[in-house]
Amino acid sequence: MKVMKFGGTSVGSVNSILTVKKIVESAQEPVIVVVSALGGVTDKLISTSKMAAAGDSAYEGEFRDIVYRHVEMVKEVIPAGEKQTLLQRQVGELLNELKDIFQGIYLIKDLSAKTSDTIVSYGERLSSIIIACLIKDARWFDSRSFIKTESKHTKHTLDKELTNQLIRKTFREIPQVSIVPGFISSDKFTGDVTNLGRGGSDYTAAIIAAELGADSLEIWTDVDGFMTADPRVISTAYTISELSYVEAMELCNFGAKVVYPPTIYPVCHKNIPILIKNTFNPQGEGTVIKQRLDHTNSKAIKGISSINDTSLITVQGLGMVGVIGVNYRIFKALAKSGISVFLVSQASSENSTSIGVRNADADLACAMLSGEFDKEIEMGEISPIQAEKNLATVAIVGENMKHTPGIAGKLFGTLGRNGINVIACAQGASETNISFVVDSKSLRKSLNVIHDSFFLSEYQVLNLFICGVGTVGGSLIEQIRLQQQRLKQENGLKLHVVGIADAERAMFSRAGFDLANFREELKEKGEPSTIETLRDEIIGMNIFNSVFVDCTASAGVASLYKALLEHNVSVVAANKIAASSSYEAYRELKQIARLRGVKFLFETNVGAGLPIINTINDLIHSGDKILKIEAVLSGTLNFIFNKISADIPFSRTIKMAQEERYSEPDPRIDLSGKDVVRKLVILAREAGYRLEQEDVEKNLFVPAEFFDGTLDEFWNHVPSLDADFEARRQVLESENKHWRFVAKLENGKASVGLEEVGVNHPFYGLEGSNNIILLTTERYKEYPMMIQGYGAGAGVTAAGVFADIMSIANV
Numbered sequence: 001m002k003v004m005k006f007g008g009t010s011v012g013s014v015n016s017i018l019t020v021k022k023i024v025e026s027a028q029e030p031v032i033v034v035v036s037a038l039g040g041v042t043d044k045l046i047s048t049s050k051m052a053a054a055g056d057s058a059y060e061g062e063f064r065d066i067v068y069r070h071v072e073m074v075k076e077v078i079p080a081g082e083k084q085t086l087l088q089r090q091v092g093e094l095l096n097e098l099k100d101i102f103q104g105i106y107l108i109k110d111l112s113a114k115t116s117d118t119i120v121s122y123g124e125r126l127s128s129i130i131i132a133c134l135i136k137d138a139r140w141f142d143s144r145s146f147i148k149t150e151s152k153h154t155k156h157t158l159d160k161e162l163t164n165q166l167i168r169k170t171f172r173e174i175p176q177v178s179i180v181p182g183f184i185s186s187d188k189f190t191g192d193v194t195n196l197g198r199g200g201s202d203y204t205a206a207i208i209a210a211e212l213g214a215d216s217l218e219i220w221t222d223v224d225g226f227m228t229a230d231p232r233v234i235s236t237a238y239t240i241s242e243l244s245y246v247e248a249m250e251l252c253n254f255g256a257k258v259v260y261p262p263t264i265y266p267v268c269h270k271n272i273p274i275l276i277k278n279t280f281n282p283q284g285e286g287t288v289i290k291q292r293l294d295h296t297n298s299k300a301i302k303g304i305s306s307i308n309d310t311s312l313i314t315v316q317g318l319g320m321v322g323v324i325g326v327n328y329r330i331f332k333a334l335a336k337s338g339i340s341v342f343l344v345s346q347a348s349s350e351n352s353t354s355i356g357v358r359n360a361d362a363d364l365a366c367a368m369l370s371g372e373f374d375k376e377i378e379m380g381e382i383s384p385i386q387a388e389k390n391l392a393t394v395a396i397v398g399e400n401m402k403h404t405p406g407i408a409g410k411l412f413g414t415l416g417r418n419g420i421n422v423i424a425c426a427q428g429a430s431e432t433n434i435s436f437v438v439d440s441k442s443l444r445k446s447l448n449v450i451h452d453s454f455f456l457s458e459y460q461v462l463n464l465f466i467c468g469v470g471t472v473g474g475s476l477i478e479q480i481r482l483q484q485q486r487l488k489q490e491n492g493l494k495l496h497v498v499g500i501a502d503a504e505r506a507m508f509s510r511a512g513f514d515l516a517n518f519r520e521e522l523k524e525k526g527e528p529s530t531i532e533t534l535r536d537e538i539i540g541m542n543i544f545n546s547v548f549v550d551c552t553a554s555a556g557v558a559s560l561y562k563a564l565l566e567h568n569v570s571v572v573a574a575n576k577i578a579a580s581s582s583y584e585a586y587r588e589l590k591q592i593a594r595l596r597g598v599k600f601l602f603e604t605n606v607g608a609g610l611p612i613i614n615t616i617n618d619l620i621h622s623g624d625k626i627l628k629i630e631a632v633l634s635g636t637l638n639f640i641f642n643k644i645s646a647d648i649p650f651s652r653t654i655k656m657a658q659e660e661r662y663s664e665p666d667p668r669i670d671l672s673g674k675d676v677v678r679k680l681v682i683l684a685r686e687a688g689y690r691l692e693q694e695d696v697e698k699n700l701f702v703p704a705e706f707f708d709g710t711l712d713e714f715w716n717h718v719p720s721l722d723a724d725f726e727a728r729r730q731v732l733e734s735e736n737k738h739w740r741f742v743a744k745l746e747n748g749k750a751s752v753g754l755e756e757v758g759v760n761h762p763f764y765g766l767e768g769s770n771n772i773i774l775l776t777t778e779r780y781k782e783y784p785m786m787i788q789g790y791g792a793g794a795g796v797t798a799a800g801v802f803a804d805i806m807s808i809a810n811v
Contacts, residue, residue, distance in 0.1 A: 012039025037123025153338030199260030225287030311362035316352030319381020419568030473551030609800035635769030635792025699753025
């Protein structure tokens, strides 16, 4: 024999009720079927009764909806004939009784708890007689006759002993199909209609299954079983195939609404497995809840649950230290008022005890505790009792946690790196549940980051905000698009672009964007954007594992880094402005990133995609010291001095560099050496030297007056330099030397300038727009370390940015 329970959604429509009929009639063994009210009817009964009590005549319209719903259901599922006529008469009698009750409430404008309990009972009474008539050879049993309660703390509590006696008596002989209305019961003394609380149909089924020794208890609902997390919040949540009774109980107590929490205990005691199944997907495997599981290949955490309805009340004061019985008094005072405490956190000093309660119970709890400790509060031994409201409680659950060291450390480290402040936490010695309290605004982010961090998700996710969609930004987005599928399949990494912005417009979406058509979408759907709106949108989304990618050269965008890092958004910058700004600003950004546990990466600031900054950091972190840096860091200038010849004058090489997109739109920025100065400053700082741009000695090769005036004036005047450069080039050629614009750092002194290098110099054969860097260190003193390769171009720069993003993912 087995017990099957069908929830409101399972009996909420014609199709679902007919599915219930198929499921029940396909059972080989005898079944006891417990049913809820038609979906939404219980809420409708409650709201209608409140309208009537308030003297609102509109309750009549609501009642007519209830009547129509049940009458039409009978017409749809029971074929016309004597059977339907008889059922319609039974349904009509119950609805007439309900109508009289509503009318009485409307007249006297009063709604007692007793009357309310009677009203809500009609939902299950109506649905159960419809299903009993529908299913072949089914027999209806009135649960009010054998589920008995008594009143405690204004709540209906099950009388287990009496109920079990009556269940055995009622089901001495079990028909093939028994139909029982769930949820409803009666008072053992008065016989008044009572109930087992919202979700009580599960409990009804469990009580019957436990007492009759059922082979299994099946809970049929509208989901495939217990999920690793709330799928409305986490799109990658999936069904858990099996749970222990303890794991299921922990998840139920913390907001997983698949099963009513009291359901588990009765069947757990009798070692009866619970199977959670989906009425709308009967072929699905569902979730099995049983005594013993094989934890060999099980993840440490089975699931995450939460309560977005938490108030934290803290009883604290030096007068509590060493005093016996304080916690006894706390829980005694709350128990007297029937207030349930779902979380307790106490400091080992005994200076404070924090308790988690529902927001609705917070004010009463504060009042009761203030009364209990009024003398201590008056004497200053205990602080006034106050509630911190609008919080959320999150629980990670899994019996295998007890076998896995470091779970708590990983949990709180992950939360911290994402800027989530833990207000209180609790863990029992069983190590099955770690619970913590956060601000309710951080709930979504907390759930996502935990689900992702503990590999409950199929993929690790990085949420990217990309600012700047020009040559570098556009190339980066295309590289990400082409690699997305491979990264998911081979590395378990999902790069999720949730924000894209250019100089004028921006668009944001948690769902992400189609990167193949992002330019069209940005043009059509993007909103006008400023630096302020960009900052507010990114911070306001409060999204987990977020990375801001700056592919601009904007000082305004660079000014956002501090606020973003402070809100635990990692920053990857191709933009050189922040890292080369004042030393104090640079150091502050680095410190914020370190303290917040996020990344501030700017490898492409120097050498595009070449691993220069990372190499310097690796040398220093391993105990080496940078003694000297010599480098050609401008791909544009190297291109110019490689192209200059008897046939190609100096002015033409500048134009060619612009046409090849090596130079800035205004090439004077490159010719001024400003870009190289910034790069040298960044390298010096990463090498451990305090250097400002003003400290760099500049030996320029273009007269200062060429940097004044308009760009057009520059193009008009620059050919005047060709003759001088050609004369010098001829001398250079006769000496078999090349020009190189070299950046140097030695003994803490920095300089940039045009140098002549001979055939034996490492810089002599540097081709095209390539960069080269020589690092002389304490370890590499006689033979400096050399890094060489493409140092300019959108593709390699984008690839370098991509590499920084991947390093954050730690793949």
